[in-house]
Amino acid sequence: GDIWWCIFTSICRLPPRCRKTHLTAFLCPLDAQPTDAEREVWEQVDLVLKDARGVLDELQAYKGAGQEIREAIQNPSDEALQEAAWAAVVHLVGKLKKFYQFSQRLEAALHSLLGPLTSETYDDPTQHLEREQALAKQFAEILHFTLRFDELKMTNPAIQNDFSYYRRTLSRMRINNTPAEGENEVNNEMANRISLFYADATPMLKTLSDSTTKFVSENKNLPIENTTDCLSTMASVCKVMLETPEYRSRFTSEETVSFCLRVMVGVIILYDYVHPVGAFSKSSKIDMKGCIKVLRDQPPNSVEGLLNALRYTTKHLNDESTNKTIKSMLQQQ
Numbered sequence: 001g002d003i004w005w006c007i008f009t010s011i012c013r014l015p016p017r018c019r020k021t022h023l024t025a026f027l028c029p030l031d032a033q034p035t036d037a038e039r040e041v042w043e044q045v046d047l048v049l050k051d052a053r054g055v056l057d058e059l060q061a062y063k064g065a066g067q068e069i070r071e072a073i074q075n076p077s078d079e080a081l082q083e084a085a086w087a088a089v090v091h092l093v094g095k096l097k098k099f100y101q102f103s104q105r106l107e108a109a110l111h112s113l114l115g116p117l118t119s120e121t122y123d124d125p126t127q128h129l130e131r132e133q134a135l136a137k138q139f140a141e142i143l144h145f146t147l148r149f150d151e152l153k154m155t156n157p158a159i160q161n162d163f164s165y166y167r168r169t170l171s172r173m174r175i176n177n178t179p180a181e182g183e184n185e186v187n188n189e190m191a192n193r194i195s196l197f198y199a200d201a202t203p204m205l206k207t208l209s210d211s212t213t214k215f216v217s218e219n220k221n222l223p224i225e226n227t228t229d230c231l232s233t234m235a236s237v238c239k240v241m242l243e244t245p246e247y248r249s250r251f252t253s254e255e256t257v258s259f260c261l262r263v264m265v266g267v268i269i270l271y272d273y274v275h276p277v278g279a280f281s282k283s284s285k286i287d288m289k290g291c292i293k294v295l296r297d298q299p300p301n302s303v304e305g306l307l308n309a310l311r312y313t314t315k316h317l318n319d320e321s322t323n324k325t326i327k328s329m330l331q332q333q
Helices: 002-012 039-061 066-074 079-117 125-131 131-154 156-176 188-199 204-217 222-242 255-275 286-298 300-313 324-331
Strands: none
Touching: 002 286, 039 079, 039 131, 066 079, 066 156, 079 131, 079 156, 079 188, 079 204, 131 204, 131 222, 131 300, 156 188, 188 204, 204 222, 204 255, 204 300, 222 255, 255 286, 255 300, 286 300, 286 324, 300 324
């Protein structure tokens, strides 16, 4: 995401009305370094982001225990098959627990970034994004991770199947007083929380949305615009980068395009949760038609997960006040 970040901060320096017409020289350092004041937060968040890559790799490689579960269910009296299915599922539930616990670390990381990025230190959000580049870049990386995690989760039904088999088997073992190794892994209360987490279509986004909402309600002395303007500025700059050929041509790979799209969708969803009337209303500072058009202009199979996130994870899409054109643009398959 380094070239992406370089273009992003360069566009940020321009007044909004000039962002498409006055193409800017790229002045930023590729590697945004934290200032002394930012360092403590940056280092905490950096530890989380270092582990994020491994979480995505593990989720991508998650194959599930579908075959073992099917064989165990079809042959209920075959003890060896029951044990094989249980062993396979216990191992996988360890991974699902790890992903869930990582979501809690991610929530804490986001919380610690929102403080400095929305503080009263500067007059407008662009200055925050420009002058606190190292933290703003980490915020973008958290959003990228979140959308990518949820894309992978949405297309992997094995996750919920494995977990519900684990819970069914565990409760049967309890009824029969059979000691269950693996029960120590996930106690009943933890199992309930994990179950609730994966029941959501986009669990990581839900975690971040709840965290941002909580941040705003805990900081009532902070004008809500400090948060919403930061989010809408990021959405606007991402949209300009994607729809302006002169910027887009500088992206070195399709992965950079995907990164930018995920950040754009992530900030839209957070804005929709935090803003009193959401991202889809007339008074929203986000050009939703423009953002959806940018998504629609990509190869269809590459953005379906992001369109689904806007369809199913936003809070205000189905409000009466939402523009009909925006609804139909999103509903087109």
